[in-house]
Amino acid sequence: MRLSFILFITISAGFSGTLANRRRSLVFRSETNTSYVELIPKKPLSLKAFTLCMRVATELSGEREFILFAYRTQDFDELNVWKELDGRLSFYLSGDGVFFQVPGLGPLQTHLCFTWDSSSGAAALFIDGRKSLTKIHRKGHTIREGGSVILGQDPDNYLGGFDINQSFVGEISDVNMWDYVLSDTAVRGRTAKMSGGNVLDWETVDFRGNGEVVQINVNL
């Protein structure tokens, strides 16, 4: 029998300054199929549009896919964000994905924002404030409420069915989500900010940690 090692560590000693000057950051130290963090949203993810931002650094490279964000209900992957085997960034809305051929992620922090609007199907990606081309994806679709948001693993079933070879390894912070598309100017302004999402607000969002994920506080 294999026992899974459950550890969610918070390291906050040795930091000074007010909370407002600190950024919480999550470190996934190694490849596992057990470590993940669940984020508790402020409102149900019944969405006809979104902006989803995050700051990511990873040393995973080469032909290694990994998941950046997963929102899954019992039966469907409602919104999954990936770095694909071939290096493209993508997101899937319960079915097909939309793919962006953009410069890869690396060990230096990259700020990402994905946007999608059901009324036009317009989908785009911003990397450190620079916007990709716009693609058209799932016009008329609605993301359904009732699921869980997790970082670190791809759930093939609700909060389970994880694959070590799809796990995220690295550091992730500033995960913010809105239920509308922010303007290009607003997204550019986000790159230095850590909080403010009306669905997920990184400054206040509650985490439920599982496995070996380290939460650190970074002085800004």
Ligand SMILES: *[C@@H]1O[C@H](CO)[C@@H](O)[C@H](O)[C@H]1NC(C)=O
């Ligand atoms: C982890 O992977 C093993 C081997 O593939 C599998 O049996 C197990 O169910 C997985 N655990 C989770 C939590 O997905």
Ligand SMILES: *[C@@H]1O[C@H](CO)[C@@H](O)[C@H](O)[C@H]1NC(C)=O
């Ligand atoms: C993960 O990848 C390694 C190396 O390619 C392979 O040996 C292993 O079987 C894979 N594990 C799973 C659960 O797919």
Ligand SMILES: [Ca+2]
């Ligand atoms: Ca999977």
